[in-house]
Amino acid sequence: MHLVIVTGRSGSGKSSALNVLEDAGYVCIDNLPVNFLLDLIDRELAGSQSVRNFAIAIDVRNPSRDLETIGERLEAAESRGVRVDVIFLDADTPTLIRRFSETRRKHPLTGASTDLRSALQEESSLLKALHDLASLTVDTSRLSPDELHHLIGKSMSLEPHREPLLLFQSFGFKKGVPPDADFVFDVRCLPNPHWDAELRKLSGKDQAVADYLEKTDLVAEMIQSIDSFLQQWLPAFETGSRNYITVAIGCTGGRHRSVYVAETLQKRFTRDFANVQVRHRDLSP
Numbered sequence: 001m002h003l004v005i006v007t008g009r010s011g012s013g014k015s016s017a018l019n020v021l022e023d024a025g026y027v028c029i030d031n032l033p034v035n036f037l038l039d040l041i042d043r044e045l046a047g048s049q050s051v052r053n054f055a056i057a058i059d060v061r062n063p064s065r066d067l068e069t070i071g072e073r074l075e076a077a078e079s080r081g082v083r084v085d086v087i088f089l090d091a092d093t094p095t096l097i098r099r100f101s102e103t104r105r106k107h108p109l110t111g112a113s114t115d116l117r118s119a120l121q122e123e124s125s126l127l128k129a130l131h132d133l134a135s136l137t138v139d140t141s142r143l144s145p146d147e148l149h150h151l152i153g154k155s156m157s158l159e160p161h162r163e164p165l166l167l168f169q170s171f172g173f174k175k176g177v178p179p180d181a182d183f184v185f186d187v188r189c190l191p192n193p194h195w196d197a198e199l200r201k202l203s204g205k206d207q208a209v210a211d212y213l214e215k216t217d218l219v220a221e222m223i224q225s226i227d228s229f230l231q232q233w234l235p236a237f238e239t240g241s242r243n244y245i246t247v248a249i250g251c252t253g254g255r256h257r258s259v260y261v262a263e264t265l266q267k268r269f270t271r272d273f274a275n276v277q278v279r280h281r282d283l284s285p
Helices: 014-025 035-047 069-081 093-103 114-127 128-133 145-155 209-212 217-240 257-268
Strands: 004-008 027-030 054-057 081-090 135-140 164-171 183-186 244-251 275-279
Touching: 004 014, 004 069, 004 128, 014 027, 014 054, 014 145, 035 054, 054 081, 069 128, 081 128, 093 114, 114 128, 114 275, 135 145, 145 217, 164 257, 183 209, 183 217, 183 275, 209 217, 209 257, 217 244, 257 275
Parallel strands: 004 054, 004 081, 027 054, 081 135, 164 244, 164 275, 183 244
Antiparallel strands: none
């Protein structure tokens, strides 16, 4: 079992760190009472199923007397054969104050006689035992979420982030642009099979429509331009923490041109990407 304790001052990014570990397959628990830590480990080790890895956020919502004993509890965990790592996240006080101001969240130690700055100072004192145990200390003051994701993944030797799902989605502008689209390409400038009476009831998935569109060099040029753009910029998205990338292809009604282009791109990118899908939002079953 690998046990990762995620801790640090409030507002420093513990939730983001838990998300990274959850994506890597860890069972994540936010604010587990310290008193329950060894019980959790013992129950897991005694189970008949494969032992799981855990990432547990511990903060000052625990009683101070329990935080003072965390070192003894982690030593006991290691004596049971558990690999233990402590990640301590922090940021400079002005940055934490700004973050609390932006989110309007209440710090757990603020009260009628304790302002935010004093609460942050007290929090540092209460978490000193965990800070001294840290195998990784991270200052998140100037880190983006993606940078924090990469740093934790590299430091904890986690498996590389899975290649995101690449979805090509056709749609009709008549019904609006898909709100979840990361890229939107407009193919209404291409020849429209709708004006051919024999093709009108067909779709971009039919060979007759494909033959019609492939007669025009403009169609091939459009597909190649989208292909080249995505080949250049998709790797930049993969290095982040994206799980889905949606490429929306739109024509007027979402039946002919956008469907054909989305189908063609899906077939092309399947050669180089492991997880590629196509969906036609406005194409009737």
